[in-house]
Amino acid sequence: MNFRVDNLQYCNWSREIFQINHDAKLDALHATICYHEDFDELQVNIRQWNKFFEENSDLIFQGKNSSDIKKAREENKTAVFYGLQNCSPIEDNIEYVEILKNLGVLFMQLTYNNQSLLATGCYEKRDTGITRMGKEVIKEMNRVKMIIDMSHSAELSTLEAIEISDQPIVVSHANPLFWHEGLRNKSDIVLKELNNSGGMIGFSLYPHHLKGASNCTLRSFCEMIAETTKKISINQIGIGSDLCIRHPDSIVEWMRNGTWTKTKDFGEGSAGNAGFPPQPSWFEDARGFDNLDRGLREVGFSENETHDILGNNWYNFYQKFD
Amino acid sequence: MNFRVDNLQYCNWSREIFQINHDAKLDALHATICYHEDFDELQVNIRQWNKFFEENSDLIFQGKNSSDIKKAREENKTAVFYGLQNCSPIEDNIEYVEILKNLGVLFMQLTYNNQSLLATGCYEKRDTGITRMGKEVIKEMNRVKMIIDMSHSAELSTLEAIEISDQPIVVSHANPLFWHEGLRNKSDIVLKELNNSGGMIGFSLYPHHLKGASNCTLRSFCEMIAETTKKISINQIGIGSDLCIRHPDSIVEWMRNGTWTKTKDFGEGSAGNAGFPPQPSWFEDARGFDNLDRGLREVGFSENETHDILGNNWYNFYQKFD
Numbered sequence: 001m002n003f004r005v006d007n008l009q010y011c012n013w014s015r016e017i018f019q020i021n022h023d024a025k026l027d028a029l030h031a032t033i034c035y036h037e038d039f040d041e042l043q044v045n046i047r048q049w050n051k052f053f054e055e056n057s058d059l060i061f062q063g064k065n066s067s068d069i070k071k072a073r074e075e076n077k078t079a080v081f082y083g084l085q086n087c088s089p090i091e092d093n094i095e096y097v098e099i100l101k102n103l104g105v106l107f108m109q110l111t112y113n114n115q116s117l118l119a120t121g122c123y124e125k126r127d128t129g130i131t132r133m134g135k136e137v138i139k140e141m142n143r144v145k146m147i148i149d150m151s152h153s154a155e156l157s158t159l160e161a162i163e164i165s166d167q168p169i170v171v172s173h174a175n176p177l178f179w180h181e182g183l184r185n186k187s188d189i190v191l192k193e194l195n196n197s198g199g200m201i202g203f204s205l206y207p208h209h210l211k212g213a214s215n216c217t218l219r220s221f222c223e224m225i226a227e228t229t230k231k232i233s234i235n236q237i238g239i240g241s242d243l244c245i246r247h248p249d250s251i252v253e254w255m256r257n258g259t260w261t262k263t264k265d266f267g268e269g270s271a272g273n274a275g276f277p278p279q280p281s282w283f284e285d286a287r288g289f290d291n292l293d294r295g296l297r298e299v300g301f302s303e304n305e306t307h308d309i310l311g312n313n314w315y316n317f318y319q320k321f322d
Numbered sequence: 323m324n325f326r327v328d329n330l331q332y333c334n335w336s337r338e339i340f341q342i343n344h345d346a347k348l349d350a351l352h353a354t355i356c357y358h359e360d361f362d363e364l365q366v367n368i369r370q371w372n373k374f375f376e377e378n379s380d381l382i383f384q385g386k387n388s389s390d391i392k393k394a395r396e397e398n399k400t401a402v403f404y405g406l407q408n409c410s411p412i413e414d415n416i417e418y419v420e421i422l423k424n425l426g427v428l429f430m431q432l433t434y435n436n437q438s439l440l441a442t443g444c445y446e447k448r449d450t451g452i453t454r455m456g457k458e459v460i461k462e463m464n465r466v467k468m469i470i471d472m473s474h475s476a477e478l479s480t481l482e483a484i485e486i487s488d489q490p491i492v493v494s495h496a497n498p499l500f501w502h503e504g505l506r507n508k509s510d511i512v513l514k515e516l517n518n519s520g521g522m523i524g525f526s527l528y529p530h531h532l533k534g535a536s537n538c539t540l541r542s543f544c545e546m547i548a549e550t551t552k553k554i555s556i557n558q559i560g561i562g563s564d565l566c567i568r569h570p571d572s573i574v575e576w577m578r579n580g581t582w583t584k585t586k587d588f589g590e591g592s593a594g595n596a597g598f599p600p601q602p603s604w605f606e607d608a609r610g611f612d613n614l615d616r617g618l619r620e621v622g623f624s625e626n627e628t629h630d631i632l633g634n635n636w637y638n639f640y641q642k643f644d
Contacts (some may be wrong), residue, residue, distance in 0.1 A: 036414060092358060092410055093581040115439060115453040117582070128448040131437040133582040140584065259415040260439070260455040262462065 003027045004071055004309035006187035006286055007202040008083070008151075008240035010035075010171035013052060013162065018059040018078065024286035027072045027311065028063055030107060030172060030240070034084040036258035039096055040087040063307045064104055064316040081318075083107030083172065085152065087116050087137070093135070094140055101144040106237040106321065107172060108141065109149045110134060110161060113267065114260060119150075119157035122184050123267070124126060130164055142166045145321045151184065151240075158190050158202070165243040167320065168198035173240030176231070179224040180211040183268055188231055195232040200317050202240025205226075207277035207289070209242070210270035218282040226308065233304055238314045239292065245285055280311075305317050325349045326631035327437060329524040329609055330405070330495035330562035331475075332357075334569045335374060338615035340381040340400065342487040346608035348400065349394045349633065350385060352429060352562070357398065358408040359417055359424060364411040371402070382525065383476060386426055388640040403640075405429030406595070407474065409438050409459070410453055416455070416462055423466040428643065429494060431471045432456060432483060435589065439477035441472075444506050445589070449476040452486055464488045467643045473506065477638070481513050490520035495562030497526050501546040502533040505535065505590055510553055517554040522639050524562025525550075527610070529599035531564070531591035540604045547631065556627055560636040561614065567576075567607055571597035 004025050010032035011017045015235065023030060033045045053062055063069065063079030067122040072079040082105045083274060090096040090108075100108070110130075111121035118134035120127040130138065138161065141148055148169040150158040158166035161169055171194065177185040203225060211224070228237060244252070252275060256267035266274055289310060296306045327348050332354035333339045343351060355367045361485060375384055385391065385401030386534055394401040404427045412418040413429075422430070432452075434441035435612040440456035442449040452460065458484065470491040473482040483491055493516065499507040508523065516523060525547060532538035533546070566574070576599060577590035588596055611632060618628045 038413060088414055091360060091413070094584055095581060115437070115450055117437060118440065120450060124450060124453055125449040126448075128437060128442060128446060129449045131446055132587075133436055136583040137587060210481055259417060261458040262416055263458060265454075 001070065001073060002029040002307040002314045003073060004289055005069070005238060005311035005314035006030070006033065006241050006243070006289070006300045006321045007170075007238055008204070009243045009286070010085075011243055011245050012251070014246070015056055015059070017246065018052070018056050020285045020287060021078050022059050022076075024289050026286055026289070028069045028081060028314065029078050030083045032085050032171045033082050033105075035086055035091055035112060035255050036088055038091055039089045039098055039195035042084075043201060048083075049082070053080075055217070062104055064108075066315060067322070068316065069315050074257055081106045083109075083149065085109045087118050088112075088136070092117060092133070097137060097140045097146060099145045101311050106318075107170070109152055110137070111150075111153045111157065113152050119161065120154040122152055122154050124154060127156040129156045129160040135164060136165050147321055155187060155190065157273045159187070159193055159273050162193045162197050163201060167322050168200070168317070169194075170199055170317070171201045171241040173202050173204040173206070173223065175209045176228050177312055179227070180209065182209045185209055185290075191228065191231040195236060198236070199251075200236050200238060200313065201228075201232065202238045202314070204242040205279065206242035206244070210280065214278045216280050218280075218295040219299070221280075222276055222299040225296065226299050226301070235308060235313055235316070237309055238317075239289070239310060241283070241286065241321065243279070243285060244276055245279070247276060323395060324629040325391065325395060327560060327563070327633035327636035328352070328355065328563050328611070329560055329636050330526070330641065331462070331565045332407075333565055333567050334573070336568070337342070337381070338376055341569065342607045342609060344381050344402050345356045345578065346611050348467045348608055348611070350403060351400050352403045352405045352406050354402050355427075356411055357408055357434060358410055360413055361411045364406075368451065370405075371404070375402075384426055385428075387644040388637060389644070391637050391640065394493075399557065402430045405431075407431045407471075408434035409440050410434075412459070414439060414455070419459060419462045419468060420466045422582070428640075429467060429469045429492070431474055433472075433475045433479065435474050435578075444474055444476050445474065446476060447571075449478040451478045451482040456482045457486060457523040461484050469643055475608055477509060477512065480484050480508070481515055484515045484519050484521060490522070490639070491516075491525070492522045492612050493533045493563040494522075494524045495526040495528070496523065497531045497546065498550050501549070502531065504531045507531055508560045512551040513550065516556060521557070521589070523554065523560050524559060524636070526562055526564040527605045528564035528566070529601065531533070535626070536602055537602045537603050539614055540602075540617040543602075544614070544621040545551075547618065548621045548623070556567065557630060557635055557638070559631055561604070561611070561632060563608065565601070565607060566598055567601070569598060574598050584613055
């Protein structure tokens with residue numbers, strides 16, 4: 001059985017999006033349910049998701065472990081797994097880790113761009129690595145089997161998370177730095193240590209992470225994947241599209257600024273290019289997985305390898321956290 | 323008019339403590355009202371203080387600005403000023419800074435031992451300096467005239483706070499490192515930059531910060547103050563006793579561990595010396611100010627200089643934030 005998994009989306013969720021993901025034949029989706037929310041604020045999002053699951057039960061259900069990916073395939077639905085792009089919902093309380101896992105949170109980033117209580121984000125000037133609280137939280141995440149995601153973290157913090165964690169970690173949505181000098185893209189050293197520790201990287205389709213941005217070609221993207229397999233095992237790569245479709249630009253402003261600053265921060269964008277950038281024409285939404293399937297074959301991947309990259313690898317990885 | 327100011331206490335507040343501080347002739351007290359509390363939890367403490375003020379109005383009232391120190395002297399009471407030893411009450415929201423100032427919070431530490439969202443605490447392995455959010459919050463504290471306190475911060479973070487802040491900052495309760503190698507004590511460089519920027523240091527009477535700990539002599543303490551005036555102006559020093567009297571040892575455990583760890587942390591103590599250490603015999607509570615008065619004269623300070631150290635300097639400093 002082959003699976004399709006998109007290991008990161010933060011769309012303006014609606015039946016339209018669930019239908020698109022269904023048309024894209026996604027068996028599993030890692031959905032971001034938090035950027036800046038604290039524990040109580042996160043409950044609002046979880047209640048909204050419960051409503052989504054109830055009202056769209058023909059298309060989606062909440063995924064809790066890897067068997068739900070199989071179930072999704074059998075029932076022709078998409079299993080939606082929760083992930084946090086920030087550790088803000090645990091606030092300063094390590095006891096929230098277990099509670100969040102019990103609520104179905106499978107992934108948690110230790111940072112979102114800025115310094116957090118646990119580690120350093122990729123936009124800070126200096127990198128502490130994993131903090132005192134961070135070490136404790138990693139231990140606790142290992143214990144309750146919550147996956148550590150360092151997509152938005154700085155280099156030393158990422159390397160230390162790999163080293164400290166007893167379980168493999170992920171970079172759910174980013175690309176290699178060798179291909180495109182995006183602020184969030186990852187170095188060869190990170191790829192090497194991910195490889196050695198059994199971790200995963202999910203390739204991002206967000207224009208700020210792409211060579212040529214919105215004009216990036218399918219061929220360039222797939223060649224980058226081929227090149228990356230020289231640095232990390234072909235069984236440790238997947239897709240984390242970072243699709244943020246149907247949102248107004250006010251959302252990307254909130255993602256960047258939250259409530260931490262009164263001076264406007266433009267993140268990966270700029271004052272002249274502040275909004276969401278347009279998606280490449282071959283990946284306007286998850287139905288672009290069909291183009292990826294074709295593109296990967298065209299750069300030389302076999303049918304099996306293509307299936308691994310488009311979902312089987314994530315499925316196998318999820319199994320470690322059942 | 324001469325004033326007595328203790329610029330840091332966290333006692334187990336009660337009428338007995340207010341009476342002791344009154345007997346000690348304290349005109350002003352900087353009282354810690356937070357170690358780990360978030361915004362909502364802090365309101366519980368503020369409500370409790372409102373009750374204290376109502377029930378002990380013959381001894382204390384809430385201080386808001388420097389004129390309240392004068393008023394306290396005239397009415398034979400102690401003006402109690404609020405301070406936070408952690409930035410946890412602003413959570414990840416810069417807008418809480420102004421709200422807290424309006425509630426009467428005059429001091430806020432940017433960190434309490436650990437890494438915070440704003441800066442690095444003195445117990446972390448590495449020091450980021452002031453973070454992206456930290457820079458914004460310093461600007462906002464300057465705007466609303468809230469005093470930056472770096473007592474529990476790491477060195478680079480402290481130096482950067484001095485550099486970034488438009489207003490002078492304080493180390494409300496710590497001693498110089500040259501005298502005692504306490505983890506929280508401050509280097510000559512910090513003293514020099516405090517001096518150059520108009521900042522203040524309040525000398526601590528907490529045994530872990532004292533040479534000889536609980537057996538520290540009054541003479542040694544006062545000689546340290548005399549020596550320190552070679553490094554920072556005699557007009558920029560005061561007392562921040564760090565008195566934590568009448569608490570059970572469970573409180574120091576909470577101060578150290580909050581909710582950030584499941585492994586017990588002993589802070590400045592150790593497994594074999596986990597509780598509150600006994601105060602030196604000459605400073606068992608704030609009435610020890612009389613001993614300081616005598617001790618400072620004995621090491622050569624004039625009457626005026628002694629008054630400056632025991633309160634006038636703090637009074638003058640508070641005036642800058644009216």
